[in-house]
Amino acid sequence: MLARRLLRSLPLRQPLFLASSRSFHITRSIQCSNHDSDQVSPLSELDHRSIGKAQNLFMVHPTSPGSVFMLPHGTRIVRRLQDFLRDAYAHYGYDEVMTPIIYKKELWETSGHWQNYQEDMFMVHSGHKEQTDEGVYGLKPMNCPGHCLIFDSTPKSYRDLPIRLADFSPLHRNEASGALSGLTRVRRFHQDDAHIFCTDDQIAAEIKSCLSFVDRVYKAFHFPHYELTLSTRPESNYIGSIDEWDHAESALKEALNATGRPWSLKEGDGAFYGPKIDIMVKDSSTKSHQTATIQLDFQLPQRFGLKYVDESDTWRTPVIVHRAILGSIERMMAILIEHTEGKWPFWLSPRQGIVIPVATQFADYASDVAKKLALGSSEAGSSEAQYYVDAAASSRDRLNKLIRQAQLQRYNYIFVVGQKEMDAGTVNVRTRQGKILGDMPLDAVRSLFAEKTANLE
Numbered sequence: 001m002l003a004r005r006l007l008r009s010l011p012l013r014q015p016l017f018l019a020s021s022r023s024f025h026i027t028r029s030i031q032c033s034n035h036d037s038d039q040v041s042p043l044s045e046l047d048h049r050s051i052g053k054a055q056n057l058f059m060v061h062p063t064s065p066g067s068v069f070m071l072p073h074g075t076r077i078v079r080r081l082q083d084f085l086r087d088a089y090a091h092y093g094y095d096e097v098m099t100p101i102i103y104k105k106e107l108w109e110t111s112g113h114w115q116n117y118q119e120d121m122f123m124v125h126s127g128h129k130e131q132t133d134e135g136v137y138g139l140k141p142m143n144c145p146g147h148c149l150i151f152d153s154t155p156k157s158y159r160d161l162p163i164r165l166a167d168f169s170p171l172h173r174n175e176a177s178g179a180l181s182g183l184t185r186v187r188r189f190h191q192d193d194a195h196i197f198c199t200d201d202q203i204a205a206e207i208k209s210c211l212s213f214v215d216r217v218y219k220a221f222h223f224p225h226y227e228l229t230l231s232t233r234p235e236s237n238y239i240g241s242i243d244e245w246d247h248a249e250s251a252l253k254e255a256l257n258a259t260g261r262p263w264s265l266k267e268g269d270g271a272f273y274g275p276k277i278d279i280m281v282k283d284s285s286t287k288s289h290q291t292a293t294i295q296l297d298f299q300l301p302q303r304f305g306l307k308y309v310d311e312s313d314t315w316r317t318p319v320i321v322h323r324a325i326l327g328s329i330e331r332m333m334a335i336l337i338e339h340t341e342g343k344w345p346f347w348l349s350p351r352q353g354i355v356i357p358v359a360t361q362f363a364d365y366a367s368d369v370a371k372k373l374a375l376g377s378s379e380a381g382s383s384e385a386q387y388y389v390d391a392a393a394s395s396r397d398r399l400n401k402l403i404r405q406a407q408l409q410r411y412n413y414i415f416v417v418g419q420k421e422m423d424a425g426t427v428n429v430r431t432r433q434g435k436i437l438g439d440m441p442l443d444a445v446r447s448l449f450a451e452k453t454a455n456l457e
Contacts, residue, residue: 232268
């Protein structure tokens, strides 16, 4: 079993030194326990929970069911995903914001969540019995109401639109305890959430831009295929008139037809406030996953009284496009774990390189090399790219065994150093697959790193 081989390959002692001078332990009994109900039956070695445990990426705990503890290496992947999107935000014209996670009941009544989504929310009360005037609060399941407050905080003109607000704040949804499963069904999660406030005339262009964004990201992940689905008005528990829903659905159909891609229809599967385009991806094993969503909303701007001044100095109500490219970052991470089988591409890898000394006397050189490969030659605070490169601690194990351990731990590159490399200021390079690239100076390795990152390889 892959997971068992990975666990057996992890040394008992603290074997690695992170180049940023923080030490960490990888022990034979990795403390990445998962207490969710889906742990009753044995897991496939390619299940994201098996690989996540073997690679020490995340854990959950019964004191907070459905809330994931991202461990250091898992957090590295999350940060890479977020930074990848942030770089794209500049291209697509988004501004990132940070918003509260808790709001008073009155906000959720205004948004319609209290009437239509309350059972899926977590409520919060003050711990001070005398503070009865504080009332009931709700942890946010979505970012849209907070973004509406930002839009409404200052007067808006048609010249200001479209306004695109992006947010990585944590969200909470009250999933049934029996449905909780690894990273795919959780109660606390993060979305690459965004809301676009635009005019009616801008809808088609904004939907087209969102679909282009999806295509760009999913090509980077090398998903072999994805499908588009239009979900329409639910039979009950929706807000707004049927005419408004028909108008919104027509706008999305027009945008889908303009892509030239085939799409399917899911009658009655829309959100309570508007129809949506759902994206289903197929991973390397041909399993389908619902990920991205693009939703058109004429209701929320009206409920919040949002206005802008048009060219004729007339007050108009904007339209909101709700948009998430990854969907839940935790869920996308689970998909990527299984899609790559834990063999992360370099740009996304939490273990990009490891330096192994051939003998104890070269351990200091190995640590120095790891730091230079990870951080470059500049001082702290520099804008120079940083990578995740570790140094193996001194060990009595044979070199071939140490290299094999590094391969099982899924390091992308393995650097061997001894007297010859120390004298020349080089490293001997080999890949995770065992291909030997030979001796390379450190700046050449950094250039290789930069090339792999730029090409998303």
